[in-house]
Amino acid sequence: MTTEALGWWGVPLAIAAGTLRGSAPFLFVSLGECLTEKSGKINLGLEGTLLTGAMSAYAISYLTGSPWLGVLVAGLAGMVLGFIHAWLSQQPRVNDVAVGIAMIIFGSGIAFFFGKSFIQPSAPQLPTIDLGTWSSISAIQSALKISPLFLIGVAIAPLMQWFFKSTRWGLFIRAVGDSPDAAKAMGISINKVRMICIIAGSCLAGIGGAYLSLYYPGSWNERISSGQGLMAVALVIFARWNPVQCLYASLLFGGAQAIGPALQSVGINSYYYLFNASPYILTLLIMIITCSPKRTLTGAPGALGQ
Amino acid sequence: MINRRNWRGIEAICIPVAALFFSLLLFGIFCALAGANPFAVYASIYKAAFGSWRSFQNSLLRAAPLMLSSLCTALPARLGLVIIGNEGALVVGGLGAVAAGLALSTAPPTIVQIAMALAGIICGGLWIGAVGALRHYRAVNETISSLLLNYIAIALLNHLVGGPMRDPSSLNKPSSYPIADINMIGSIPGTRVHYGLIYGLIACAIAYFLIQRTTFGFAARTAGGNIRAARIAGLPVGKLTMAICFLAGSCAGLAGMVEVAAVHGRANESLNANYGYGGILVAFIARHNPLAASLVAILLGGILASGGILQRAHNLPDATVLVFQGLVFLVVLYSESLYGRLPIFKEREPGKGTDSLPPIPNPQAPIPS
Numbered sequence: 001m002t003t004e005a006l007g008w009w010g011v012p013l014a015i016a017a018g019t020l021r022g023s024a025p026f027l028f029v030s031l032g033e034c035l036t037e038k039s040g041k042i043n044l045g046l047e048g049t050l051l052t053g054a055m056s057a058y059a060i061s062y063l064t065g066s067p068w069l070g071v072l073v074a075g076l077a078g079m080v081l082g083f084i085h086a087w088l089s090q091q092p093r094v095n096d097v098a099v100g101i102a103m104i105i106f107g108s109g110i111a112f113f114f115g116k117s118f119i120q121p122s123a124p125q126l127p128t129i130d131l132g133t134w135s136s137i138s139a140i141q142s143a144l145k146i147s148p149l150f151l152i153g154v155a156i157a158p159l160m161q162w163f164f165k166s167t168r169w170g171l172f173i174r175a176v177g178d179s180p181d182a183a184k185a186m187g188i189s190i191n192k193v194r195m196i197c198i199i200a201g202s203c204l205a206g207i208g209g210a211y212l213s214l215y216y217p218g219s220w221n222e223r224i225s226s227g228q229g230l231m232a233v234a235l236v237i238f239a240r241w242n243p244v245q246c247l248y249a250s251l252l253f254g255g256a257q258a259i260g261p262a263l264q265s266v267g268i269n270s271y272y273y274l275f276n277a278s279p280y281i282l283t284l285l286i287m288i289i290t291c292s293p294k295r296t297l298t299g300a301p302g303a304l305g306q
Numbered sequence: 307m308i309n310r311r312n313w314r315g316i317e318a319i320c321i322p323v324a325a326l327f328f329s330l331l332l333f334g335i336f337c338a339l340a341g342a343n344p345f346a347v348y349a350s351i352y353k354a355a356f357g358s359w360r361s362f363q364n365s366l367l368r369a370a371p372l373m374l375s376s377l378c379t380a381l382p383a384r385l386g387l388v389i390i391g392n393e394g395a396l397v398v399g400g401l402g403a404v405a406a407g408l409a410l411s412t413a414p415p416t417i418v419q420i421a422m423a424l425a426g427i428i429c430g431g432l433w434i435g436a437v438g439a440l441r442h443y444r445a446v447n448e449t450i451s452s453l454l455l456n457y458i459a460i461a462l463l464n465h466l467v468g469g470p471m472r473d474p475s476s477l478n479k480p481s482s483y484p485i486a487d488i489n490m491i492g493s494i495p496g497t498r499v500h501y502g503l504i505y506g507l508i509a510c511a512i513a514y515f516l517i518q519r520t521t522f523g524f525a526a527r528t529a530g531g532n533i534r535a536a537r538i539a540g541l542p543v544g545k546l547t548m549a550i551c552f553l554a555g556s557c558a559g560l561a562g563m564v565e566v567a568a569v570h571g572r573a574n575e576s577l578n579a580n581y582g583y584g585g586i587l588v589a590f591i592a593r594h595n596p597l598a599a600s601l602v603a604i605l606l607g608g609i610l611a612s613g614g615i616l617q618r619a620h621n622l623p624d625a626t627v628l629v630f631q632g633l634v635f636l637v638v639l640y641s642e643s644l645y646g647r648l649p650i651f652k653e654r655e656p657g658k659g660t661d662s663l664p665p666i667p668n669p670q671a672p673i674p675s
Contacts, residue, residue, distance in 0.1 A: 044449075088636060091643035097388045097449055098590055098639055105583065106632025112625030113340075227457055234450050270469060277461030280454045293445040 010139065011262050017143030018258020019251055021216045024150040025050065025225070026250035028208025029232035030239065031156055032078075032201035034246050037236055038164065039197035040177035040303040044100025045085050046205040047229030048107015049078045053209025055115035058220035062123035070123070071149065071210040078206020079199050081107055086198035090191055096305060104230070118220050126214045147215045149207070153247075156204075160243035173197055177301035205229060227280075234283040240299035253279045317645060322591070325641035329634040336629060342620045354615040355608025362608075366499045367569075368581075369600075369607030371396070373506030374561035375585030376592065376599045377513050378434060381554040382448070383594040384517055385547060386530040391437055391452025392558045393582025394459035395430040399559025400566040401463060402429030404471070404573040407485040407566070418489040422567050423505075423560060430559015431552040433459065438551025442544040448551075460578050467574050481574035491568045502564030506600065509557050513596035516553075526550055558582065584610065587631060591638050606631070 029046050036043045053074035061070035085103050089096035129151075132144030164170040175183040176193045183190055208228075213220045235253060239245035260275035291297065334344030355365050378392040406425035410418045433455060440446040464480075471482040491501045517523035529536035529543050536543055561581060570576050588606055592598035613627040 084636070088640055091640060092647075093645070094639055094643050095388065097390075099636070101390060101583075101586055101590075102632060102635035102639055105587065105628060105635055109625050109628030109630075109632045113623050113629050116623040116625065230453055234454060237447070237450065271465065273461045273464035273468060277458050280457040280461075284451060284454045284458070287446045287451065288440060288444050291444045291446045293443065 008266060011266055013139060013143055014262035014265055015255055015258045017139075018262060019255040020143070020146060020150070021254070022257050023250040023254025024147065024153050024211045024216070025208040025228050026231065026235060026253045027150070027153040027157070027247060028211065029205045029229050030235040030246040030250055031153065031160060031243055032204035032208070033232040033236045034201075034239070034241060034243055035160065035173075035204070036198050036201035037241060037304060038177045038301055039173050039194045040180065040301050040305070041086075041089055041194050041198055042096050042100065042233065042305050043082075043085055043089075043103075043198055043201060044097055044230065044233055045081065045103025045107060046100075046202070046232050047225060047227065048104045048111070049081045049202050049205040050209040050212065050225045050229035051108045051111035052077050052081060053206030054213035054224050055111040055118065055209075055220060056206075057210030058123050058213040059115065059118050061125075061214055062118060062121055065124055067124050067126045067214045070214055071126070071207055074206040074210035075203045076206070078202040078204070078209070081206075082199040082202025083195075085202065086195045089198075090194060112222050115220055115222075119222075122219070123214070125218050126211075128215070147211065149211045149215065153208075157243045157247040164243070174301070177303060180303050205232070231279060231283065234287070237297065237300075238283060238286055240297065241301065242299060253282070256282050317648075321641050321644055321648075322593075322638065325638045326634065328641075329630075329637040332633050332637065333630050336633070337620075337622070337626075340622065340626075342622055347616065347620055347622075350615050350619050351609065351612040354612035361611065363498050364611040365604060365608035366503050367607070368610045369604040370500070370502035370506045370568075371561040371565055371581040372584050372588050372603035372606055373510055373600050374502075374564065375558045375581050376588035376603060377509060377557035377585075377596060378430075378554045378582075379586050379589035380592065380594040380596055380599055381513060381517070381550050381557070382434075382438075383589065384523070384526050384530045385550050386533070387438075387441065387547070387551070388449045389434060389437060389452045389551070389554060390449055390586050391434055391455050391555070391582075392585040393578065393580070394452070394456035395433045395555040395558035396562040396565070396582050396585075397456075397459040397463050397577050398433045398562065399426035399430035399556075400562030400577045401466060401573055402426050402559065403563035403566045404482050404485065407489055408471075408483055411486055411489065415489050419491055419567065422485075422489075423563050426559040426561075426563025426566075427556040428559070430562060431556035434555025434558065435548055435552035437555075438548040441551075442547050456582065463573065463577060464575065471573065473572070476572075476574070479574055481572045484572040485567060487571075489567070490571060491564070500564070500568035502561075502568045505560060505564060506603070509560065510596040510600040513553075513557070517596065522546075522549075558585070561585075584631070587635050590635065593642075609634075 029050060033043060033046060056077040057070035057074035060073040061067040081103060085099055088094055089099045126147055126149060128145040128147055130141070130145055132141040135141055164174060172188050172193055175186060176188060176190050180190050212224050217224065231253065235249050236246065239249040256278040259278055260272050263275060264272055330348065334348065337344045337347045354361050356362050375392040375396055378395055379389055382389040402425035403422040406421045407418055410421050434452065437448050437452045437455065440451050441448045467482050468480040472480055473483040493500050517526065525541050526546055529541055529546055533543060562577060565577055566573055584606055588599050588602045592602045609627060609630060613624050616622045616626050617624050
């Protein structure tokens with residue numbers, strides 16, 4: 001192992017590298033969830049979307065040889081699942097959390113069903129941008145390999161922030177999420193706005209899935225997502241429904257996720273699994289500290305989940 | 307004469323049945339698109355699930371943990387809480403049961419079995435009870451905290467069976483030390499079905515009685531209906547929340563104990579076999595009614611039991627069962643929105659939601675104070 005040559009310095013380096021590599025799926029799903037929740041709906045089914053995205057991206061990349069086409073198809077697959085969620089969750093008396101759980105089962109079922117035959121072959125991966133060529137240490141070189149998809153995600157975050165704050169459409173979405181009655185009075189079609197937001201959010205989550213299978217860890221199997229799509233809901237709460245903070249939160253989660261493997265590489269593996277659970281423990285602790293029965297969370301859309 | 311309540315009852319049966327048929331239809335189309343003959347697939351699902359006494363026993367085996375874990379979602383739903391931490395509570399309950407079984411390995415078997423059940427109940431109960439406490443004291447969203455706890459429980463399981471509780475002889479699949487055969491809960495005489503099924507049926511019956519026929523259940527349903535009204539009426543909403551959550555978790559914990567003490571004999575990653583997520587599905591299809599949950603669990607147990615035969619006889623991936631479950635779940639959820647909307651059931655009172663089963667107020671029940 002190259003990290004062993006660096007000794008203990010390998011640990012922070014591995015965590016930094018893991019942050020750069022592992023946070024992109026969190027980023028895409030949390031931005032997608034943020035957009036969805038801003039319109040007042042919750043989509044718990046992004047786990048299924050992430051898996052379907054990962055599977056379809058891998059399959060298309062393998063079949064056509066073009067990973068970018070795979071990313072595109074992953075986004076489209078996400079939109080299809082998003083449409084189902086949007087349509088169902090807007091029926092009267094249908095709870096969107098329940099639809100989300102159903103979509104997790106359905107989405108992962110679809111992904112595993114069609115992905116069965118793609119577990120073995122290896123598909124062309126997304127290209128990387130190498131920022132570490134100045135260094136002679138191979139660990140640093142590989143740590144500074146960055147996926148363009150990650151950079152796209154980083155760019156979307158402030159863009160989405162600006163979109164919510166300064167555009168007409170952003171205002172519509174916030175109005176629908178905060179007070180559907182007021183939005184209705186403004187003449188906005190609540191159904192349409194929510195439909196578009198959920199579909200666009202699912203599209204982002206699908207692209208996050210493509211990142212998983214086409215860049216990091218860069219293979220397709222049934223254990224690829226390990227709950228990252230489910231974490232999106234918690235992440236968005238943690239980020240207070242703010243896209244730029246979603247970026248910071250994703251970096252934090254990506255880093256937390258990398259602690260276990262990083263420590264394992266220097267020979268500490270007695271608490272490996274517990275360190276792997278650190279993103280979940282972290283979220284729970286943050287929620288316990290920041291929530292309070294006295295007030296609602298700052299930034300929460302007023303009509304969330306209603 | 308058919309009065310309003312009868313119509314409601316007919317509607318409450320017709321809609322889920324129609325939903326099941328419609329999901330079968332959708333699944334058939336899916337199978338046909340995937341290149342299998344849908345009728346042959348239905349036939350093998352039926353054969354593998356309910357066709358013979360032998361296969362029915364297989365379904366019942368799978369139904370036991372599903373029944374118990376479905377209560378983990380169904381009970382809190384009466385309070386308006388959406389809890390999806392079944393998997394975590396099941397895993398923790400299983401771990402507790404193994405710990406108790408190993409610690410008391412020299413005691414008489416009956417004592418060990420009772421201790422294992424209690425340990426499962428208490429561990430699972432505290433696990434989801436914590437969710438209720440967080441909900442009440444810190445206003446932490448119960449869906450998300452219970453979801454996070456699932457992952458933490460699985461990490462805990464992997465940590466314990468991979469480290470402190472590991473049996474060195476378990477090479478490929480890290481496992482805890484096994485529970486002695488004599489301490490396992492056996493099968494119902496004359497069958498291969500273990501006593502876990504009885505636990506499940508009893509738990510469902512108790513849960514039904516508790517919710518529908520006791521003051522406690524009445525208070526819970528009141529608080530679930532309108533929390534502000536419940537507070538004004540002086541109901542201890544916080545205590546109710548935690549008590550219901552504890553009971554819910556203890557059911558899932560018992561499911562974990564059953565899996566450990568009747569099936570695997572030890573704790574390992576097989577505990578994390580998605581019975582928790584199946585339980586959520588059962589609870590929603592049964593519309594959070596514990597009695598209906600026991601029937602739905604047998605149905606879903608049958609579907610799960612047919613997974614293998616789909617793979618062998620029709621060359622379909624094992625995830626086919628997952629697609630089927632997902633379709634059923636989606637269609638059943640959609641069918642919720644049909645209550646009171648279909649013209650043939652129009653005799654009933656218009657515009658009144660039936661989110662959960664019609665609460666039948668018990669005239670004998672004293673007004674809780």
